[in-house]
Amino acid sequence: MAAPLALLLGISLALAPPLAQARSLRFVTLLYRHGDRSPVRAYPRDPYQESTWPQGFGQLTQIFIRSTDYDRTLMSAEANLAGLYPPQGQQVFNPNISWQPIPVHTVPDSAERLLKFPLSPCPRYEQLQNETRQSAEYINKTRQNLEFLEMVANQTGIRDVSLESVWNVYDTLFCEQTHKLLLPPWVTPDVMTRLKQLKDFGFEFLFGIHQQMEKARLQGGVLLAQIRKNMTSAANASAPQHLKLLAYSAHDTTLVALQMALNVYNGRQAPYASCHIFELYQDDDSNFSVEMFFHNESGREPFPLTLPGCDQRCPLLDFLRLTDPIIPQDWVRECQVASNVQDTELIVALAVCGSILFLLIILLLTVVFRIQSQPPGYRHVSNEGEEQP
Incomplete structure (x- = not known):
């Protein structure tokens, strides 16, 4: 019985569909505080x-x-x-x-x-x-x-x-x-x-x-925008893939700004050498997902961070959708105070109107000057105006 059973098992394995491609780590971003x-x-x-x-x-x-x-x-x-x-x-x-x-x-x-x-x-x-x-x-x-x-x-x-x-x-x-x-x-x-x-x-x-x-849009969202851009590029099959790891060596305020933007801040200062980790995976269905971890204690494994509204293993498209509201579209313009924007627009409008008015005045003065500078021509005097002999 053992031989036929082994034969059937072999046939079954041979006819089975090929195993799906294993999940693979494609790109890592590290942001850590100095030592x-x-x-x-x-x-x-x-x-x-x-x-x-x-x-x-x-x-x-x-x-x-x-x-x-x-x-x-x-x-x-x-x-x-x-x-x-x-x-x-x-x-x-x-x-x-x-x-x-x-x-x-x-x-x-x-x-x-x-x-x-x-x-x-x-x-x-x-x-x-x-x-x-x-x-x-x-x-x-x-x-x-x-x-x-x-x-x-x-x-x-x-x-x-x-x-x-x-x-x-x-x-x-x-x-x-x-x-x-x-x-x-x-x-x-x-x-x-x-x-x-x-x-x-x-x-x-x-x-x-x-x-x-x-x-967040004015602070940590600026850094997150760059991190998203790097991950999206790494997930683009048509783009040449060279980088596997990108590291940012920065400060405690950098970590706080990023984690407050992601709404995963734990309320405490990041210790020396703390590290926020982004891992981009290509899943077995060829889609991509993002996992985040925070390492803030030597001798212990990093603990997972979960973006609000998503699982710890967050599909890349969901990660991008959920973080869209904190990504500035035009940082310089968003940094302006509303009244300043209105004042700037008013100043520009007044400047344009002033320029047009100035040009009209110059044109008018030019016309007047040309009229006054013309020499007097011949003048016809009617017979009725002449004295009779």
Whole structure:
């Protein structure tokens, strides 16, 4: 019985339709925050000024793709590339150095319009921020923490500590604490906890609280538009496919701006080296899908992120449809304040009318001048007007 059974099984397998093509990873986009660094600045009464940090302010501590034009993000990019792509075969130029040079692309800080947030200049965004400052949530948060903010101002020597600037104090103290420096007596665990909470509120102020979707169009939506463009290009069978991985080396505000635009922000500052991952797959039915992950803790696997309105494995067309509302169509125009747009149109209209009027006046003066400049011609005098002899 065994032989006929085996024969039937073989025939069945031979007649069965071929297995569908396996799901394959086609393209990956990484957006990560730089690694551990020294403080960006010290507060006036800080016992640890720049001389305390051998590498200076705002620099990475252990190590000296597109990246923003900051040492810490450029260095993070190089470090990550060194780990991802050790030299092999002909790439090894020195057997004692397990590293190969890989270019990192950047633009001057003044020209950065993709990775440094908040993006500016954008008058409409500034108007939204002024409106946010008038919101009940912002006013109540300020009132609840007024005495605490005044205490921080007195202890640090900073003249004005607000919900928007307090993150600088927390950041400096956090860096000093991380590097085992003794903090001043006023910096108790409760103070650090409260500073952290206010710092997290400051991130929400930048990209949410009031008119979050419009803020997204003016901020994180700009970066998301580029990410969507890259994924769409990777899914286009007719386009030449060269890139498999694209990495952005940036900042915590970059991650917050993007995640607030996607409405997947967890309300907490992204730790050093946190990474938001986009994976584009070609499914077994030849369609494409997008999966997102967030890696924010060493030693643990990235946890999945789900775009609201879609599954974690989101069809690419659904991903594009759901994110369309936060993609700016004309960022420069959307950044203009409505009254400014109307004023601009009025000014243009007045300028056109003024130009036409000026031309008409010139034409009229020209005609008058030509008439007056003509010499007098012969004049006929009637016989009736002559005197009789």
